[in-house]
Amino acid sequence: MSTLNYVESRLGEADALFSKVIPAGEGWIHKIAAGQTLRITDLEGNQAADTFFFDATDLEERYDAQVTIREQGGIYLTTGTKLKSNRGRTLLTITADTCGRHDTLGGACAAESNMVRYALSKRFMHNCRDTFLLQMVLSGLPLTKRDLAHNINFFMNVPVTPEGGLKFDDGVSEAGKYVEMIAACDVHCLISNCPQLNNPCNAYNPTPIRVSIWEAGA
Amino acid sequence: MNYSEILPGGGMWSMRVPRHRTIQLVTEGAGANISALFFNGANPLDRLNLPDTLKALHTAKLTRGHVLMSDMGLAMASIVEDSLGWHDPLGGRTTADIVKKSFGEGSYQDLRNDFLRNAHDHFLIELAKHGLGLRDVVANVNFFSKVTVDDSGHLEYHAAGCPAGARVTLRSEIDLLLVLSNSPHPMHPGGGYPRIPVRISISHCEAAGADDFCRNFRPECGRAMQLSERLYL
Numbered sequence: 001m002s003t004l005n006y007v008e009s010r011l012g013e014a015d016a017l018f019s020k021v022i023p024a025g026e027g028w029i030h031k032i033a034a035g036q037t038l039r040i041t042d043l044e045g046n047q048a049a050d051t052f053f054f055d056a057t058d059l060e061e062r063y064d065a066q067v068t069i070r071e072q073g074g075i076y077l078t079t080g081t082k083l084k085s086n087r088g089r090t091l092l093t094i095t096a097d098t099c100g101r102h103d104t105l106g107g108a109c110a111a112e113s114n115m116v117r118y119a120l121s122k123r124f125m126h127n128c129r130d131t132f133l134l135q136m137v138l139s140g141l142p143l144t145k146r147d148l149a150h151n152i153n154f155f156m157n158v159p160v161t162p163e164g165g166l167k168f169d170d171g172v173s174e175a176g177k178y179v180e181m182i183a184a185c186d187v188h189c190l191i192s193n194c195p196q197l198n199n200p201c202n203a204y205n206p207t208p209i210r211v212s213i214w215e216a217g218a
Numbered sequence: 219m220n221y222s223e224i225l226p227g228g229g230m231w232s233m234r235v236p237r238h239r240t241i242q243l244v245t246e247g248a249g250a251n252i253s254a255l256f257f258n259g260a261n262p263l264d265r266l267n268l269p270d271t272l273k274a275l276h277t278a279k280l281t282r283g284h285v286l287m288s289d290m291g292l293a294m295a296s297i298v299e300d301s302l303g304w305h306d307p308l309g310g311r312t313t314a315d316i317v318k319k320s321f322g323e324g325s326y327q328d329l330r331n332d333f334l335r336n337a338h339d340h341f342l343i344e345l346a347k348h349g350l351g352l353r354d355v356v357a358n359v360n361f362f363s364k365v366t367v368d369d370s371g372h373l374e375y376h377a378a379g380c381p382a383g384a385r386v387t388l389r390s391e392i393d394l395l396l397v398l399s400n401s402p403h404p405m406h407p408g409g410g411y412p413r414i415p416v417r418i419s420i421s422h423c424e425a426a427g428a429d430d431f432c433r434n435f436r437p438e439c440g441r442a443m444q445l446s447e448r449l450y451l
Binding site: 066073076107108115158159166 | 269277279310357405
């Protein structure tokens with residue numbers, strides 16, 4: 001497989017059913033109905049959009065990174081990738097991608113992982129898992145930390161070397177790059193627009209993203 | 219008291235293991251795979267977080283010196299000894315569908331206790347014994363298996379990676395609930411269902427000292443151990 005299957009969308013922003021800008025450090029949880037298309041746009045470039053999915057009719061069924069990468073035989077996501085659940089079902093399929101590098105391995109930043117990775121004093125910096133937890137609680141859905149697993153980082157560049165090394169490189173995303181996916185079933189999409197300031201995943205400058213949704217058949 | 223038991227091919231196992239024990243796994247044949255999940259025994263909401271572990275260690279494989287970390291930043295278990303040099307954190311677990319596709323039909327009705335079992339069901343069964351379930355099945359380690367990633371991101375499973383007598387030894391850094399499935403790697407090319415017995419041995423050991431290899435492997439390992447030590451203030 002190649003890293004990028006460059007496909008532009010035919011959907012126009014003006015026709016979107018829903019559109020919202022998520023500033024850096026903020027979160028969003030929203031239902032995407034079966035057949036609807038979700039687009040995430042990196043508005044200013046080099047941002048990381050930490051994203052997770054739950055099956056809306058059975059919240060125990062959720063995005064599973066290991067199933068997804070194994071089933072497609074590769075670690076990067078691009079057009080054609082099926083985002084798989086922990087029961088092996090397809091939750092969404094990526095239908096357009098102009099970035100070509102989306103991370104499946106790095107997960108979300110957290111107060112605790114910042115302490116481990118950088119310094120114990122980093123505990124009090126804002127982080128993605130705090131955003132996830134707050135959004136899950138505020139959603140009114142019966143979701144807890146227990147439901148939070150290994151998320152996708154759209155637009156984030158985490159190459160793996162053939163020798164088994166893992167690197168955090170500068171992003172390859174630029175202003176206006178986007179990724180788009182169609183829901184195979186009703187899903188809840190959970191996003192944290194990453195506030196990480198300790199590594200180059202956001203080019204040390206977290207910036208806004210936009211989420212847009214189009215009706216099925218649009 | 220020390221403990222030792224053979225985990226047969228196709229078998230599953232779970233145990234609460236207190237901190238400061240060595241947990242040694244030794245393969246009794248070539249081509250073994252042990253799928254493993256780790257939980258904080260005192261709070262199973264806190265569990266192995268492979269993304270956090272891999273990014274803290276800057277690695278996409280696991281070997282000696284590495285510390286398996288929980289999502290609350292704790293050092294859960296350190297890899298203190300490893301004869302192979304590569305254990306897989308990427309490939310995940312077999313399911314009934316994968317086993318059927320790779321190894322064919324194999325019901326209990328036909329095969330009795332040689333039926334073709336899978337890691338997903340193993341995890342669900344062992345976790346249910348501890349009040350846990352599907353929500354607790356997170357990304358797992360596959361001990362004794364090797365999956366590499368090329369420059370384009372393509373995954374490759376290395377079938378001949380594990381000889382007989384391969385050995386990996388962990389040291390528990392907190393009280394653990396450990397769940398193991400002796401079942402094929404999900405990227406196994408198929409054919410005959412491998413049944414490689416693996417001996418599990420658990421013994422008391424010393425806590426990691428200031429000069430411990432794993433503690434000093436990277437600064438991240440030392441900080442995760444500090445967080446674990448805070449549990450026992």
